Every structure is written in C-alpha cells, then in structure tokens.
Amino acid sequence: MPELITGPWDAVSADPAWLRSKPGIKWASAAPGVLPAWVAELDFAIPPAVRRGLADLAGVGDLGYPAWLEGAGTPLREAFRDRMAARHGWSPDPAQTREFTDLNQALQAVLHVATEPGDAVAMHVPGYPTFLRTLPKMGRRLIPVALDHGRDGWSFDAARLDDAVAASGARTLILVNPHNPTGRVLTPAELAAIADVAEARDLLVISDEIHADLAYAPAVHVPFASLSARTEARTVTMTSASKAFNIAGACCAVAHVGSARVRDGLDRLPPDLLGRIGSAGVIATLAAWRESDPWLTTVLTTLAANRGRLGAALPEGIGYHEPEATCLAWLDCRSLGLTDPAEFFLRNAGVDLISGSSFGAGGEGFVRLNFGTTPAVLAEICARMRQAVETLR
Structure with missing residues (x-):
C-alpha cells in the first residue's frame, strides 16, 4: 500500500x-x-496526530483492559466538554455524557429506554436513511415533518412541526443539525422556534450534531442544548469525530444526556449490553479533538x-x-x-x-x-x- x-x-x-x-x-x-x-x-x-496517537498506542504494546473501565467514564467526557466550551460557549457536564460506538447505537439505546413500541417519533424529511429505518425496526411510528424547499434552499417550519406533533401525540423529536442530506445549518431563530415547540409539547429532543465541525463560514453551528438550561434538560446531544476527522472505523461516539429520565434509563441497562468502545477509538478521538x-x-x-x-x-x-x-x-x-x-x-x-x-x-x-x-x-x-x-x- x-x-x-x-x-x-x-x-x-x-x-x-x-x-x-x-x-x-x-x-x-x-x-x-x-x-x-x-x-x-x-x-x-x-x-497526523491521530496516526501518531495510534502508532504510540501500538508501540507501547498494551491493548489490555483500559483503566477507565473501573472509573467514571473515558477521558472523552472532559474532552467533549472542553471542545464544546471552546467552540460554542457551552459546557456540558461530563457526568451526564455517555460513550457509544456510533450515533446509530446511541439513538437506538435512547429510543429503547425513552419510548415504547407504537410511540410516535417526529423527524424532518428528507432525512438520514439509517435513522428512518431504525424507527420501524424498533416498532416506533415515524411522524414525517416536511422541510420547505424554495428558491433560496431548504428551511424548517416550526409551525408545521407543532401541527405534526399535536396531531400524532409524538413525545420525541429526532433533530439532525447540520442537516443530512440538505446541508442546512439551522439558525438560532430556527432552533429557538423548535425549542419552543419542544417546551410546549414536552418533547424529548435527540439531536444529531455529528457534522457540526464541517460548517462553512458564515454559517455557525449552535448546539441545540446550549439554548437554555431548560432545553438542555430535555435534549440528548449525539456527536463523534468520525465525520470531520475521517475516523468512522474507530467506532467511537459520545452523547450528552441532559434528560435525567433518559440517563437513568441508560444506566439501568445491563452494563455489557451495548459493549464498550475500545482504546484505539478513544485515542483517535482525543487526538482529533485536541490536536487536529x-x-x-x-x-x-x-x-x-x-x-x-x-x-x-x-x-x-x-x-x-x-x-x-x-x-x-x-x-x-x-x-x-x-x-x-x-x-x-x-x-x-x-x-x-x-x-x-x-x-x-x-x-x-x-x-x-x-x-x-x-x-x-x-x-x-x-x-x-x-x-x-x-x-x-
């Protein structure tokens, strides 16, 4: 090669x-x-920093059980907080962050503990196919909320979301921002309008923000949970270094779980049910976020x-x-x-x-x-x- x-x-x-x-x-x-x-x-x-980190890990010759298995999570929890604080002025509590292999696992775990078969889940369409396929496989009802498509591009209509949620009884929204596939970065006004709907309809918001580091100026990514303490308390923010830093095969992601109800549900799962992320994924992600x-x-x-x-x-x-x-x-x-x-x-x-x-x-x-x-x-x-x-x- x-x-x-x-x-x-x-x-x-x-x-x-x-x-x-x-x-x-x-x-x-x-x-x-x-x-x-x-x-x-x-x-x-x-x-280069990711390659060095992985090479150093192999050079040490230790791929045994990592020390964090007996602690309070991996170093990713603090690294995620530091990155959010530096880039977005938001300091998520590391104690509320959990590790996953990827965002699909995180979404499915959250849906498993936060919803029941037959529950309605709202999501904007067109939308990420893997998320769309997840809902029927888990027995959840997709409530599609159409994006507007006009001369100037794609936009999110909070009133349409509110109508869809009210008609269906949905208590969960999957929000993808930056949006896949349209590439839209929601404005603070759009996010605030969605937050108002979430507050009024008591929605759990599962926010996929995996493409946040691939935003182009003048667009600015705003984490949904950063809008207010009340919004953070009903939001699960999912992200990974996999897209921006090209390390999807490292199989490493984090989710800040602002909802106490969802945190409790996740922590009640059998401890090995979801498996564990490996040392290489943690090392690669830390090198990406801290040095790259x-x-x-x-x-x-x-x-x-x-x-x-x-x-x-x-x-x-x-x-x-x-x-x-x-x-x-x-x-x-x-x-x-x-x-x-x-x-x-x-x-x-x-x-x-x-x-x-x-x-x-x-x-x-x-x-x-x-x-x-x-x-x-x-x-x-x-x-x-x-x-x-x-x-x-």
Missing part, C-alpha cells in the same frame, strides 16, 4: 491507486471503474472550494443549493425525468450515488453526492455525469 503522507489530500492526488487500495467500504466495495460518491466519508488521509484542528481547517478550505467546483461542473438541469455544512450535496434531478437518478448515473456514468428515495418523503427524484474527495476525482465525477445526461438529449 502506498505510504500515507501528511497532507489532507496529497496522497490521493499523487497516487490515485491509494484510494482503491484502502480496505474501507467506500472504495473496497466499488466495482471496477466505478467512482463511489455515496457514503459520507472523506477521501483524505487521516490527521489545523488539519481540519485545511480540509474545510478544500471542501468549501469543492462546493463551488461542483456547482460549476454539474450537468444542466440538476438543481443544487450549496450546503452550509457537511461534505454532502443534495441534487435535484427531477427535471431529467428519471425513475431513479442514482441508478441511472451508476449504470450510465459509473458514479455511485445514494437515491433520494432512501431519505423518505420528498426525496424522490434527488440524489446525494459526497464531494469530500480530491478536485481531480470530483471533476471526473461531474464529467461522467454530464456525459450521461447528454445521452438523454
């Missing part, structure tokens, strides 16, 4: 074979000749430029609003008249995207494209898509 050098994308631009040599699902599962742009994973070498922001700044510069490149290079007829966060573009292909645009581009362009129908109501005719790659790969993706669209004309 080619050596992974320190630059966020130098390794892949200098040696394209590096991408296909990686064992991760994105490139390892791609058929020959296909360019994968589906899963939310960056095509950049991981931060210069790397992140460079990556954000690259991603921000890719947003513009994408808009300039997409085929005519595809609608696109530059995302305010994430490495994901939500592309409106409805004018092309295709039954399934993702299937069309895979078959005719060799570009693997996610079908909008996976994102629930309102996703039909859309595709999600990951632009977290090198400019050269992105240019090839767009060129292939343009050529495929030309065949329709």
Whole structure:
C-alpha cells in the first residue's frame, strides 16, 4: 500500500491507486471503474496526530483492559466538554455524557429506554436513511415533518412541526443539525422556534450534531442544548469525530444526556449490553479533538472550494443549493425525468450515488453526492455525469 503522507489530500492526488487500495467500504466495495460518491466519508488521509496517537498506542504494546473501565467514564467526557466550551460557549457536564460506538447505537439505546413500541417519533424529511429505518425496526411510528424547499434552499417550519406533533401525540423529536442530506445549518431563530415547540409539547429532543465541525463560514453551528438550561434538560446531544476527522472505523461516539429520565434509563441497562468502545477509538478521538484542528481547517478550505467546483461542473438541469455544512450535496434531478437518478448515473456514468428515495418523503427524484474527495476525482465525477445526461438529449 502506498505510504500515507501528511497532507489532507496529497496522497490521493499523487497516487490515485491509494484510494482503491484502502480496505474501507467506500472504495473496497466499488466495482471496477466505478467512482463511489455515496457514503459520507472523506477521501483524505487521516490527521497526523491521530496516526501518531495510534502508532504510540501500538508501540507501547498494551491493548489490555483500559483503566477507565473501573472509573467514571473515558477521558472523552472532559474532552467533549472542553471542545464544546471552546467552540460554542457551552459546557456540558461530563457526568451526564455517555460513550457509544456510533450515533446509530446511541439513538437506538435512547429510543429503547425513552419510548415504547407504537410511540410516535417526529423527524424532518428528507432525512438520514439509517435513522428512518431504525424507527420501524424498533416498532416506533415515524411522524414525517416536511422541510420547505424554495428558491433560496431548504428551511424548517416550526409551525408545521407543532401541527405534526399535536396531531400524532409524538413525545420525541429526532433533530439532525447540520442537516443530512440538505446541508442546512439551522439558525438560532430556527432552533429557538423548535425549542419552543419542544417546551410546549414536552418533547424529548435527540439531536444529531455529528457534522457540526464541517460548517462553512458564515454559517455557525449552535448546539441545540446550549439554548437554555431548560432545553438542555430535555435534549440528548449525539456527536463523534468520525465525520470531520475521517475516523468512522474507530467506532467511537459520545452523547450528552441532559434528560435525567433518559440517563437513568441508560444506566439501568445491563452494563455489557451495548459493549464498550475500545482504546484505539478513544485515542483517535482525543487526538482529533485536541490536536487536529489545523488539519481540519485545511480540509474545510478544500471542501468549501469543492462546493463551488461542483456547482460549476454539474450537468444542466440538476438543481443544487450549496450546503452550509457537511461534505454532502443534495441534487435535484427531477427535471431529467428519471425513475431513479442514482441508478441511472451508476449504470450510465459509473458514479455511485445514494437515491433520494432512501431519505423518505420528498426525496424522490434527488440524489446525494459526497464531494469530500480530491478536485481531480470530483471533476471526473461531474464529467461522467454530464456525459450521461447528454445521452438523454
């Protein structure tokens, strides 16, 4: 395998074979000749501090049971508080933070202790497919709340949320901010309006904020729980370094559980039911949060430029609003008249995207494209898509 050098994308631009040599699902599962742009994973070498931390762990030669098994949680609890305080002026109590392998496990654990089969759970759509699939598998009723889509992009209507909650009796809201797939970063006014609904309807808010570190200026991420003490007390804030720092395989996440009822429910679970995160995941996350922001700044510069490149290079007829966060573009292909645009581009362009129908109501005719790659790969993706669209004309 080619050596992974320190630059966020130098390794892949200098040696394209590096991408296909990686064992991760994105490139390892791609058929020959296909360019994968589906899963939310960056095509950049991981931060140098993360590599050093993992190398040091292996160099010590100790992968035994970590010391924190007998203590009050991992060092991630304090690291999460420090990061939130430094970046957002919010200091979540480490005693209220819990560790998980990823956000999907955290969501399912919270739903397990906080809701019952048959309960209604509200969520904005189009929405993250894995969360949408979780609800019926757990016997919960999805209450879809449609986003507004206009000339200027996507917006959240608090009155529509209130109506949906009132009609369904939902007592839980899954909030995804920054939003996947649209890339919206909710404004303080939008968050305050949602908080008002949560207060009036006594909602538990499960807030997925995993893409917070991938927000582009002038957009500013505001943690939902930071709005007020009352809001924090009804919120579970879930996050991970996995997206921004490209370490999803480390399987490490945290959730600040502001709700005492949910904390009590989680703490009553059998202690080994959810398993435990490993030393490598903790080391990687600590190195990401504490030492890798210069790397992140460079990556954000690259991603921000890719947003513009994408808009300039997409085929005519595809609608696109530059995302305010994430490495994901939500592309409106409805004018092309295709039954399934993702299937069309895979078959005719060799570009693997996610079908909008996976994102629930309102996703039909859309595709999600990951632009977290090198400019050269992105240019090839767009060129292939343009050529495929030309065949329709």
